[in-house]
Amino acid sequence: MKANSMASSIRNQDAATGRSDRISSGETLSLSDREFDEIRAVIKNLTGINMGASKRQLIYRRLQTRLKATGTSTFRDYLELLERGDATEREAFSNAVTTNLTSFFREKHHFDFLAKTIIPDIVAKKGSSSKRLRIWSAGCSTGEEPYSIAITLKEAQKDLAHWDVKLLCTDLDSNVLGVGKTGIYAPDRVEKIPQAQLRRWFTKSREQDDGRVKMSRALQDLMTFKQLNLMDDWPMRGPFDVIFCRNVVIYFDKPTQRVLMDRYANILADDGYLILGHSESLFNVSDRFALLGNTIYRKSH
Numbered sequence: 001m002k003a004n005s006m007a008s009s010i011r012n013q014d015a016a017t018g019r020s021d022r023i024s025s026g027e028t029l030s031l032s033d034r035e036f037d038e039i040r041a042v043i044k045n046l047t048g049i050n051m052g053a054s055k056r057q058l059i060y061r062r063l064q065t066r067l068k069a070t071g072t073s074t075f076r077d078y079l080e081l082l083e084r085g086d087a088t089e090r091e092a093f094s095n096a097v098t099t100n101l102t103s104f105f106r107e108k109h110h111f112d113f114l115a116k117t118i119i120p121d122i123v124a125k126k127g128s129s130s131k132r133l134r135i136w137s138a139g140c141s142t143g144e145e146p147y148s149i150a151i152t153l154k155e156a157q158k159d160l161a162h163w164d165v166k167l168l169c170t171d172l173d174s175n176v177l178g179v180g181k182t183g184i185y186a187p188d189r190v191e192k193i194p195q196a197q198l199r200r201w202f203t204k205s206r207e208q209d210d211g212r213v214k215m216s217r218a219l220q221d222l223m224t225f226k227q228l229n230l231m232d233d234w235p236m237r238g239p240f241d242v243i244f245c246r247n248v249v250i251y252f253d254k255p256t257q258r259v260l261m262d263r264y265a266n267i268l269a270d271d272g273y274l275i276l277g278h279s280e281s282l283f284n285v286s287d288r289f290a291l292l293g294n295t296i297y298r299k300s301h
């Protein structure tokens with residue numbers, strides 16, 4: 001079929017569904033209501049992410065790239081490819097549908113609380129016994145969150161000297177995890193970081209002379225980056241002293257949040273801390289935590 005007639009036939013299909021989304025080449029690719037619903041179901045099934053009906057354009061734009069990359073010409077064909085269980089494409093699909101917005105010291109009050117309350121509390125409790133500190137950044141995206149945690153820990157070094165400190169950094173999205181592992185960031189990512197901290201914890205990236213910076217080895221030595229889908233079984237046993245899971249569960253529905261928070265409570269130490277993102281809350285989700293402050297919780301049972 002010639003391009004023109006193909007485009008017009010696709011446009012006719014659109015007339016049937018009442019939907020039409022234009023891609024940049026000028027051709028029109030249709031996403032029917034049914035296909036959209038099926039895609040949302042696959043997203044929920046693979047990632048736990050609950051895509052609302054308002055996310056149609058977002059899904060359309062993000063998956064358009066996957067259609068091009070896989071040489072599929074319709075959303076129906078693409079859905080069939082996913083249904084055939086192609087592991088590589090399922091991973092690329094999951095990567096495409098996640099939202100990875102993050103930054104260094106985002107929601108700074110959490111890092112202040114870590115430095116001023118959590119670390120002193122744990123040092124007081126365990127300082128004469130195990131001297132073991134375990135923190136998990138769940139949904140760490142490109143790594144700015146766990147590097148901010150690591151900087152905070154290192155700056156509390158006088159309290160944590162001779163402690164066994166480990167920071168687990170996990171995300172479902174293999175692309176963002178790769179960035180975290182390398183620890184190399186563009187200059188605009190670090191422009192709000194005070195000069196003293198920049199000099200101390202970042203070095204000029206040797207790989208390229210374009211102003212990019214690399215995180216210091218001393219921070220990376222504390223950290224392990226691993227791909228982990230929070231919906232799957234977790235290979236680690238814990239217990240963790242602190243879990244950061246910020247701006248992740250906002251994408252999950254309440255029943256999924258309830259199961260996840262119960263699992264967090266199970267893997268946290270007694271009195272362990274759970275830190276959520278600014279628009280997230282445990283209200284009607286879990287009664288196993290006490291609220292300590294702005295989206296900061298402590299396990300109660």
Ligand SMILES: C[S@@+](CC[C@H](N)C(=O)[O-])C[C@H]1O[C@@H](n2cnc3c(N)ncnc32)[C@H](O)[C@@H]1O
Pocket residue numbers: 047048049098099100101102103106138139140141142145170171172173176228229230231245246247248251277
């Ligand atoms: C908006 S980012 C938040 C990053 C960081 N925690 C922060 O607050 O700056 C949300 C992250 O959650 C991850 N995510 C979404 N669903 C996930 C799942 N089922 N398992 C693990 N990570 C998931 C996404 O890949 C994304 O990187």
